[in-house]
Amino acid sequence: MSAPEVRDAATLILIDREGGAFRVLMGRRHAGHKFMPGKFVFPGGAVDPQDFAMAIAGPLDERVAAKLLIHTRRKSQEYARALALAAIRETFEETGLALGVTELGPPPEPPEGVWARFAETGVFPTLEGLDLLARAITPPGRTRRFDARFFVAESAWIAFRGAGVVHPEAELTELVWVPIDEALGLEIPNITRAVLGDLAALGPGPWDLARPRPFYRMVRGQHVREEI
Numbered sequence: 001m002s003a004p005e006v007r008d009a010a011t012l013i014l015i016d017r018e019g020g021a022f023r024v025l026m027g028r029r030h031a032g033h034k035f036m037p038g039k040f041v042f043p044g045g046a047v048d049p050q051d052f053a054m055a056i057a058g059p060l061d062e063r064v065a066a067k068l069l070i071h072t073r074r075k076s077q078e079y080a081r082a083l084a085l086a087a088i089r090e091t092f093e094e095t096g097l098a099l100g101v102t103e104l105g106p107p108p109e110p111p112e113g114v115w116a117r118f119a120e121t122g123v124f125p126t127l128e129g130l131d132l133l134a135r136a137i138t139p140p141g142r143t144r145r146f147d148a149r150f151f152v153a154e155s156a157w158i159a160f161r162g163a164g165v166v167h168p169e170a171e172l173t174e175l176v177w178v179p180i181d182e183a184l185g186l187e188i189p190n191i192t193r194a195v196l197g198d199l200a201a202l203g204p205g206p207w208d209l210a211r212p213r214p215f216y217r218m219v220r221g222q223h224v225r226e227e228i
Contacts, residue, residue: 006137009146010087011044013133013199014097016155016177022204023179024196025155026186027094027172040186043091043172046146050111051082051089057101058126060084063209067132068149070228071215084127087151089114094172096162098123099153121160129157131209134198135228136191136216150195191216194225 014025026040060068065080072079092098093114100123110119118125133152138145166172178186180200184193198214212227 004143004145006145006147008047008083008086009045009148010047010083010090011042011148011150012087012091012099012130013042013150013152013195014091014155014158015152017204018155021179023177024183024199025095026176026178026183026188027166028174028176029172038187039192040176040183040188041192042150043094044087044148044150045090045094047082047086048089048114050113050115051085052078053111054085054089054115054125055107055110056081056085056127057104057107057124058128060127060130061209064130064132067213067228081127083149084130084151085125087130087149088125088127089118092118092162094165094170095175096160096165097158098125098160098162099129099157100125100159102159121162123159126157129153131207132213133202134195134214134216136195137218139218139223148191152199 016023016025025042027043028040029038060080065077068080068083069075088099098118098121102122102124104124106119106122107124110116130151130153132149134150135148136150137147166175180196183196194216215226215228217224217226
């Protein structure tokens with residue numbers, strides 16, 4: 001059997017600072033999933049070709065975009081934008097939360113499928129509030145492998161909250177807002193634990209957008225944490 005393809009993917013860590021707390025949004029994956037069943041994770045998934053066609057109300061910060069293009073074969077701004085849009089689309093698809101702005105009206109001519117449903121909320125996605133927290137490539141030997149970018153955004157960018165998306169038969173069966181120390185006590189994948197540690201180490205911010213980002217991968221059979 002051939003090794004699984006390493007697919008580009010994006011994840012979004014939403015932060016809520018209401019009341020001075022520092023909480024993150026996590027969802028429990030359905031127990032029937034082959035990939036990380038029953039684990040608490042951040043919303044996310046593979047990049048879709050339609051992510052390259054979706055309009056945006058505002059661009060990524062150029063320092064964030066530059067970090068996204070390190071150690072990649074594709075060096076275009078369109079590629080960096082698609083990675084960030086994938087995080088927003090997957091979050092909407094899995095949680096019903098649409099990130100963006102409403103004062104511009106819905107985006108024009110969205111691609112069919114999830115992005116069309118996103119546009120129906122009246123939210124125009126914007127990348128201005130997204131930062132890159134970390135990057136990780138799934139180790140060899142797994143049934144699925146992803147080159148995942150972990151984005152982070154403030155909950156203030158949530159412009160729409162859809163109901164009925166999370167339920168016992170959905171991809172995510174429950175959502176929780178939890179402090180980082182409590183999140184570390186949940187049933188979470190190892191990479192999620194590492195990324196939560198990176199987030200805790202950053203502190204409350206503001207963060208330097210030109211700072212080095214952790215990059216987790218295997219090199220010559222060893223797990224390494226590099227900086228990009």
